[in-house]
Amino acid sequence: MNELFVRKIKIELNKLPQKSYLNDIDSIAKTREILLEKPITLFCGENGSGKSTLLEAIAIASGFNPEGGSKNYAFSTFDSHSQLSDALALTRGYRREKHGYFLRAESFYNVATQEIEYSDFRHPSQGFHEQSHGESFLSVMQGYLGANGLYLFDEPEAGLSPQRQLTVLAELEKYASLGSQFIIATHSPILLGMPGAQILHFGKGAIRPCAYEDTESYQITQMFLQNRKRILEML
Secondary structure, X not given: OOOOOEEEEEXXXXXXXXXXXXXXXXXXXXXOEEEOOOOEEEEEEOOOOOHXXXXXXXXXXXXXXXXXXXXXXXXXXXXXXXXXXXXXXXXEOOOOOOEEEEEEHHHHHHHHHHHHHHOOOOOOOOOHHXXXXXXXXXXXXXXXXXXXXXXXXXXXXXXXXXXHHHHHHHHHHHHHOOOOEEEEEOOOXXXXXXXXXXXXXXXXXXXXXXXXXXXXXXXHHHHXXXXXHHHHHHO
């Protein structure tokens, strides 16, 4: 039995204006349904391929603030999110999540500021602005994760060293085993190497399943490490 909180994503672009730029994003325009089959789903693909756009839309459709945070975050610094959430239909599982967080690298500064505003004596601030970029991201992943939660991360590797990315892998494994679901957009060959994860590739044509060894992140990293001098000379 599929025990995921989000089991299927249906994209209905006919609900949006014909001139919407979303029709020009190939992977989104040519995809009708996405089946989520694993507790950890990883979006991979080149910049501009639609990974973050879809992740943001899933987050909004799931009740999260477009700029990030937990579901009780209700603020807006700048409305830049797409209309894609209006064209999504999420098929939910029979369970309901107990926790959740939407982490996006590009707007985390705003979320960190809002976290101070929301803090009180029962929920003291974690002082994200007093930490490095990478440390604050790791603090979120270690401080906000819980069993039976729904977590959406957009490029969580930003600011994280390879060693800290390995720490994130351990956190993902731990909480996935405790009933949580993760949907993550990433370029990291380390995070994409998560054992047992479902990898979905965004590129030309519809969004499709992809093996780890077939991702560009893995192939280019491997090629560079094995042929560093030659590639640098060519560049």
